[in-house]
Amino acid sequence: MRKTSILIVEDDKSIAELERDYLEASGYRTDIADNGETGLEKALGGQYDLIVLDVMLPKLNGFEVCKHIREEVDIPVLMVTASSEDIDVIRGLDFGADDYITKPFKPAELVARIKAHLNRYERLKGRKSEYGELEFRELRIDPESRRVFVRDEEIVLTVKEFDLLYFLASHPNRVFNKVHLFERVWGIDALGDTQTVTVHVRKLREKIERDPPNPSFVETVWGAGYRFRA
Incomplete structure (x- = not known):
């Protein structure tokens, strides 16, 4: 059976590895990209089920990455921001992010958010609507x-x-x-x-x-x- 695959786009190596360890312990396959350009290339070329996307990235910031992903790929995007300022949150959602989480966060909370989005997405894909058009x-x-x-x-x-x-x-x-x-x-x-x-x-x-x-x-x-x- 194919494992659920998650892409982590994060330039802080220690944070990326911590996220990876928790996600892999929960049964997910993970890849890491440490800059925006690589993250976008992986997101558009790989078969990922969800993307964890940091805002502050070298080469291409998370907002631009999210915008390009949304033009090509229909999967959940969870943005990670170091700022709880409304403008940063709103910008991320404006560019097509499904949700956001603010640093510092507990890894268990990140895993819970990811599970919820994946479960919701799978139910929506597989469910026949009772209302029709x-x-x-x-x-x-x-x-x-x-x-x-x-x-x-x-x-x-x-x-x-x-x-x-x-x-x-x-x-x-x-x-x-x-x-x-x-x-x-x-x-x-x-x-x-x-x-x-x-x-x-x-x-x-x-x-x-x-x-x-x-x-x-x-x-x-x-x-x-x-x-x-x-």
């Missing part, structure tokens, strides 16, 4: 091919942007708070930051709404959460 006015969502069309033009979404849109559209006119959305879409309980939801909603609106500041599909219900208006 959804269509609301000019928006059409096909869960089998994971494609989205607005006014008959295909819109490219990241993995989590699609998951978030499909979950909301599958439960029209219901309000979900950020914690609920994070648990249902990211599949991680109490390990992440609900700011991830906020950023993904913003990016989603930029792609599917005619007027993102005044959305007609994904609405904000102030003090309560978000709602898909059918």
